[in-house]
Amino acid sequence: MKVLRTLFVATAGADADRVVQAFAASGYRLTPCHAVNMPSLKACLRELPQIIFIFPGSRLSIEKVVAVLRAGEMDIPFIVLLREPGQLNLTETMQLGAQDCVALEDSQRLVPTVERELVAAVLRYNLREQIVTDHLLQEIDQYILHKYPMHEVAGRICQRMVDLFGFSLVWLGMKAADGTIEISDAAGAKNYLKNIAVSWDDTPRGGGPAGVAVRENRPVVLSTDAPQFAPWRARAEQHGLRRILA
Structure with a gap:
């Protein structure tokens, strides 16, 4: 089974179990982390979840979670679960900063939605990496054009790779x-x-x-x-x- 690190924000155990079961039926094993307040949210985010689920109206609001993600420059797919269809529409969901909303009972749509967002997150990551790589190569060209000593170029390359890629x-x-x-x-x-x-x-x-x-x-x-x-x-x-x- 494919393992998926999952963060449930202020989600009741029974609701989380329904999500876990829906994914199990599609060949996924969810490893859940549950956040009920800001400290537990930050602790769960340190585990680098691949997907986040939240219900609208939770004590930890969608806006608060999005703010934490943006502050940490974390690009994690964020799905709003709805107890009733139409509780929140897609436009409202995206305005709040999440990627999509799915009714909890709509298990047939839930898994494909998450799979789509996981692929989109990978594509965004690859694009960012390419942009950063191109930027670094341009910097190296400038070092060479300005005839920096080789030992200085080597030091600058190492430091910029740490800065740009987070190594x-x-x-x-x-x-x-x-x-x-x-x-x-x-x-x-x-x-x-x-x-x-x-x-x-x-x-x-x-x-x-x-x-x-x-x-x-x-x-x-x-x-x-x-x-x-x-x-x-x-x-x-x-x-x-x-x-x-x-």
Whole structure:
């Protein structure tokens, strides 16, 4: 079954159960988090839900939830559930800041509506990433045109990637003839790199994402709990790193 992290805002248990059952019938397993006040709402949002449900007239109003999402720059599909058809129309729903409204009893429309909004959220995310990437590439072109020293360009690239993409750590390394990777610059959680040993040769120290990326000339994504990441796992956990891209 497809797992869907779900936030129910001020939703009665019986109503939430009806939603869970409707999705189960379509092959989804909802993992719910319930928010009844502002502290619990913020706690649930830290779990990065993929979809939010709310009823109009809840103590935590639609406007309040939308304000929290906008303050945190969070783009999460937000569906208003209606106990009665016509309780709120689509125009009113969108004016409040939600994506759509669906009658609780209309289970045939509920799942397709959420699936559509999940796809739309992914498309919006991809568009934002492309815009940010284009902006970064333009900045790099400017650094080169203005003939910045290479070490300064490397430092600026690392810092801008942290700023623009929200990465915890970005570092650039150079392939050395002795099989090691020499770190040339970094930004973010730089203490992670203190006295670190990374190689690109075919050894345990070369089995991490950076080593494989250099050795095989391809991008590598690796979770820190992967067996080949064992030499650096404790260090990564100490700095809150969970996934590595090289």
